[in-house]
Amino acid sequence: MHTSRLASVVACLSALALLAGCAATPPTLTIGPRLHSLSTDKRILLSDAAVTELVDAERPGCSGAVAVRGEVVWAGATGIADLATGTPVTTETRFDMASVAKQFTATAILMLQRDGALSLADPVGRYVDGLPAWGRTVTLDQLMHHTSRVPDYWSELDEDGIGFSDPADHGRVLDAIRELTRLETGSGYSYSNSNYVLLAEVVARVSGQALPAFLAERIFTPLGLDMELSPSLVAPDVALSYDDTDQFQPSGWTAYGAFGIITTPSELARWGDQYRAGDLIQDDFAVGAVDEGTGEFYAAGMDIEADGSLNxxxxxxxxxxxxxxxxxxxxxxxxxxxxxAANRFGLADALWQIWAPTEDADGSATPAPTETVSP
Known part of the structure; x- marks a missing residue:
C-alpha cells in the first residue's frame, strides 16, 4: 500500500502537516481510524497532495475524481495529455475508460430483458448470425458473466496479422469471433472481450440501434452524462495513449461493447451513484454473479469484492x-x-484510503481493489 507515500506528502506540505495536528515535526499519517474523522476540506487537501506526489507531471498522466451520493466532491489531475504539444491533463480531459465500459453494455442487456425483448437464457445465436456451433448453446447470461468459454478475439486478430494499431472495425472483430470455432476447455469464469462484443451486437439486433446510439438515447442523455461510445476517438480534449516507454500507442480497433466509451473521471464517478439509488441499475445486476476463484464475483460487467465494494x-x-x-x-x-508508467493504482489506493477507509481487525485500512483486468 501507499501509506508511507501519503505520509511523505504530509511531511512535505506544511498545510497538510498542520491539519494532521503537528507543529515543526510532522508525524506519520495514520491510515485507519484517524481518516474516518477527517473533514471534507482536509480530504480534499490530502487528495490534491496525493495526485501531485504520486503522478509524474512531466509524463503521461492521470485524472481522478471522487463522488459522494452522486455529487463530485473532489477532482484533480496532473501529467501530459499530448507529449508532442505539451498539452496537460486536466480534470476536463477525456479518456477511453477501456474495460470499465462493460458495465454499460451489461446494463443495456438488462434493460432489454426488463422490456421483455430478450432473456438472459437465450442462446446468442438467436440474435447473432454466422456463429459456430457454440452459438446454439452459449447463452447471453454466460456472455455477461464470462462463463461462455468463447476465446478472446485478440488472439485471432493477432494470428491474422492485425496489430493493435491496424484498422479493425466492429464488423471485422465480429468476423474474427465467428472464426473461433472451438470453445476453451474447462468450465467456470474465464474473462474474454469477445463476450461483450457479442452482447453489443445483441443490443443492436434486438433494439434496432447500434450500441453507441442505444447508450446515448437510453443512458447517457437521460442521466445528463457527458459520455460517448466512440472507440479510438481523436479530439483535442481526449488524452493520447502512451506505452510504458512513453511512445505513442494509437489503436485502430473500433469495435465496441468491451470498451470504447470516452469521458472524464467526474462523469464516470457521477454514474457510480446508479449503484446506490439509480433507476437503471437494479437488483438484477447481481443475479447470477459468478465466483472468479479469487473471493470476487463477476456480476453484470462489475466485480463484487469480498468486502461488498464494486470494482x-x-x-x-x-x-x-x-x-x-x-x-x-x-x-x-x-x-x-x-x-x-503512470502511477494509476497508487493514486487509486491513496484516494480510497482518504475517502473510503475501511478498517481491518488490526486497525489498518483495507486497500481498494486494484487487480488489473486484462485488457
Whole structure:
C-alpha cells in the first residue's frame, strides 16, 4: 500500500502537516481510524497532495475524481495529455475508460430483458448470425458473466496479422469471433472481450440501434452524462495513449461493447451513484454473479469484492481506468490515465484510503481493489 507515500506528502506540505495536528515535526499519517474523522476540506487537501506526489507531471498522466451520493466532491489531475504539444491533463480531459465500459453494455442487456425483448437464457445465436456451433448453446447470461468459454478475439486478430494499431472495425472483430470455432476447455469464469462484443451486437439486433446510439438515447442523455461510445476517438480534449516507454500507442480497433466509451473521471464517478439509488441499475445486476476463484464475483460487467465494494479496472493501449464503488454505495472513486508508467493504482489506493477507509481487525485500512483486468 501507499501509506508511507501519503505520509511523505504530509511531511512535505506544511498545510497538510498542520491539519494532521503537528507543529515543526510532522508525524506519520495514520491510515485507519484517524481518516474516518477527517473533514471534507482536509480530504480534499490530502487528495490534491496525493495526485501531485504520486503522478509524474512531466509524463503521461492521470485524472481522478471522487463522488459522494452522486455529487463530485473532489477532482484533480496532473501529467501530459499530448507529449508532442505539451498539452496537460486536466480534470476536463477525456479518456477511453477501456474495460470499465462493460458495465454499460451489461446494463443495456438488462434493460432489454426488463422490456421483455430478450432473456438472459437465450442462446446468442438467436440474435447473432454466422456463429459456430457454440452459438446454439452459449447463452447471453454466460456472455455477461464470462462463463461462455468463447476465446478472446485478440488472439485471432493477432494470428491474422492485425496489430493493435491496424484498422479493425466492429464488423471485422465480429468476423474474427465467428472464426473461433472451438470453445476453451474447462468450465467456470474465464474473462474474454469477445463476450461483450457479442452482447453489443445483441443490443443492436434486438433494439434496432447500434450500441453507441442505444447508450446515448437510453443512458447517457437521460442521466445528463457527458459520455460517448466512440472507440479510438481523436479530439483535442481526449488524452493520447502512451506505452510504458512513453511512445505513442494509437489503436485502430473500433469495435465496441468491451470498451470504447470516452469521458472524464467526474462523469464516470457521477454514474457510480446508479449503484446506490439509480433507476437503471437494479437488483438484477447481481443475479447470477459468478465466483472468479479469487473471493470476487463477476456480476453484470462489475466485480463484487469480498468486502461488498464494486470494482472494475480497464486497460486499452496506454489507457488505464480504475472504478470503485464503496460497500455502502455512498462513494465512487475513479482514476483514468493515459500511460502505463503512470502511477494509476497508487493514486487509486491513496484516494480510497482518504475517502473510503475501511478498517481491518488490526486497525489498518483495507486497500481498494486494484487487480488489473486484462485488457
Amino acid at each position: 472494475h479496472n480497464g486497460r486499452l493501449g496506454g489507457y488505464i481506468t480504475t472504478f470503485t464503488v464503496s460497500a455502502d454505495r455512498e462513494t465512487t472513486i475513479v482514476v483514468m490515465c493515459n500511460g502505463h
